Amino acid sequence: MSDAEPPEQPPIRAAAGAAAPLGILVAAVVLVSVNLRPAASSPGPILEEIRDGLGMSAGVAGAMTGLPGLCFGLFGALSVWFARKVGATAAIALGLAVAAVGLLLRAVTDSVPLFLFLTVVTLAGMAVGNVVAPAWIKARGHTVVLMTVYGTGLVVGGTLGSAATAPVTEASGTWRAGLGMWGLLMLAAVPLWAWLALRERRSPVERQVGDGPAPTGRIVKSPTAVALTVLFGVQSMHAYVQFGWLPSIYRDAGISASSAGALQALLSSVGIVGALVMPTVIARGRGLPALMISFGVMLALGYAGLLAAPATVPWLWALMLGIAGLAFPTAIALITARTRHPSVTAQLSGLVQSVGYALAALGPFAVGLIHDATGGWSLILVLLALTSVPLTLAALRVARPTYVDDEL
Numbered sequence: 001m002s003d004a005e006p007p008e009q010p011p012i013r014a015a016a017g018a019a020a021p022l023g024i025l026v027a028a029v030v031l032v033s034v035n036l037r038p039a040a041s042s043p044g045p046i047l048e049e050i051r052d053g054l055g056m057s058a059g060v061a062g063a064m065t066g067l068p069g070l071c072f073g074l075f076g077a078l079s080v081w082f083a084r085k086v087g088a089t090a091a092i093a094l095g096l097a098v099a100a101v102g103l104l105l106r107a108v109t110d111s112v113p114l115f116l117f118l119t120v121v122t123l124a125g126m127a128v129g130n131v132v133a134p135a136w137i138k139a140r141g142h143t144v145v146l147m148t149v150y151g152t153g154l155v156v157g158g159t160l161g162s163a164a165t166a167p168v169t170e171a172s173g174t175w176r177a178g179l180g181m182w183g184l185l186m187l188a189a190v191p192l193w194a195w196l197a198l199r200e201r202r203s204p205v206e207r208q209v210g211d212g213p214a215p216t217g218r219i220v221k222s223p224t225a226v227a228l229t230v231l232f233g234v235q236s237m238h239a240y241v242q243f244g245w246l247p248s249i250y251r252d253a254g255i256s257a258s259s260a261g262a263l264q265a266l267l268s269s270v271g272i273v274g275a276l277v278m279p280t281v282i283a284r285g286r287g288l289p290a291l292m293i294s295f296g297v298m299l300a301l302g303y304a305g306l307l308a309a310p311a312t313v314p315w316l317w318a319l320m321l322g323i324a325g326l327a328f329p330t331a332i333a334l335i336t337a338r339t340r341h342p343s344v345t346a347q348l349s350g351l352v353q354s355v356g357y358a359l360a361a362l363g364p365f366a367v368g369l370i371h372d373a374t375g376g377w378s379l380i381l382v383l384l385a386l387t388s389v390p391l392t393l394a395a396l397r398v399a400r401p402t403y404v405d406d407e408l
Contacts, residue, residue, distance in 0.1 A: 004192035033153025038161030045261030062368020065339035071123035073358025079131035093193035099125030100186035107180030125394025135346035163265030222407035227397035236360035270322025275329035288399035296392030299324035
């Protein structure tokens with residue numbers, strides 16, 4: 001074991017009702033993870049079509065791009081409490097069902113207020129999965145394998161939402177098909193999770209524990225937890241700014257809607273590599289500080305390229321921002337890697353994702369306001385590049401081999 005590697009974790013027992021075979025656990029994680037991003041990433045490439053179809057103003061569209069972060073933050077803060085009441089598996093199953101209904105109904109409404117309300121309903125259901133899934137995984141062992149699957153599924157889902165929505169919209173002639181298909185994908189995840197919930201009715205979050213009692217200190221007293229929240233919040237802000245506005249930046253530079261969606265998908269797809277390898281890299285405890293610095297450098301360079309020559313080599317800027325975006329699967333993997341006890345994992349996940357997404361919600365909204373005020377993207381891109389500083393500092397702090405449990 002290297003000096004940089006944290007001490008070996010005590011074994012985690014599976015919860016009383018959590019003896020499902022690994023194959024079923026993997027299938028369940030795949031189904032939930034691929035569904036937790038398309039609803040957020042799909043509107044961006046067809047934002048103009050949605051606005052035209054519903055008669056939505058630019059201000060409302062800007063507010064809509066900020067809804068994922070806002071809803072993930074608000075409803076994520078309630079998700080641990082909800083999971084303790086109904087059980088972790090049941091909470092995820094109910095969240096998926098609610099989100100599926102919201103997505104399907106959103107695709108057929110002609111009312112802007114109802115569209116926004118159904119978007120909130122959808123994101124509320126997804127918020128439960130965001131927060132509860134890491135603790136659910138921690139309680140079932142196989143953490144590195146399942147977190148690798150989970151992180152990869154998140155990135156794949158976000159990439160699919162970016163890449164497929166515009167082509168389906170163009171092929172069908174309506175934005176409703178482009179958004180509605182994600183409701184069908186969400187609906188496909190419900191049966192397995194409902195079956196698992198019925199099978200594991202005796203496994204709420206607080207009972208899904210490992211050996212020994214959980215630490216009782218407040219999670220905000222942990223410097224590692226606070227730094228991870230900052231890292232997650234800054235990176236999530238960039239992710240949702242990119243989901244909502246990057247296609248518009250490219251389209252204003254003369255690039256077509258499908259090409260802009262493909263560039264956004266390129267950015268997202270880079271994260272697949274990170275999601276596949278980061279849980280293992282973190283478990284081995286080597287090379288993290290250098291990786292964390294590279295995230296900040298690529299973030300600054302990517303936005304600088306968009307500022308200087310957005311249409312010259314657009315794929316290069318998307319690639320750089322995609323490399324910087326590896327901070328996201330890294331932060332997700334660190335939620336389980338920096339905790340021992342599943343209840344601490346749940347608390348850390350709730351803090352990191354609720355506060356982090358709330359901070360992230362400000363980004364897309366602020367971008368919309370600044371763009372309306374200035375009529376361009378220059379000031380926005382400069383400000384986004386400057387946020388590479390707090391991202392790097394927070395990333396270097398969480399790179400230290402420390403458990404949140406020991407800081408409580």
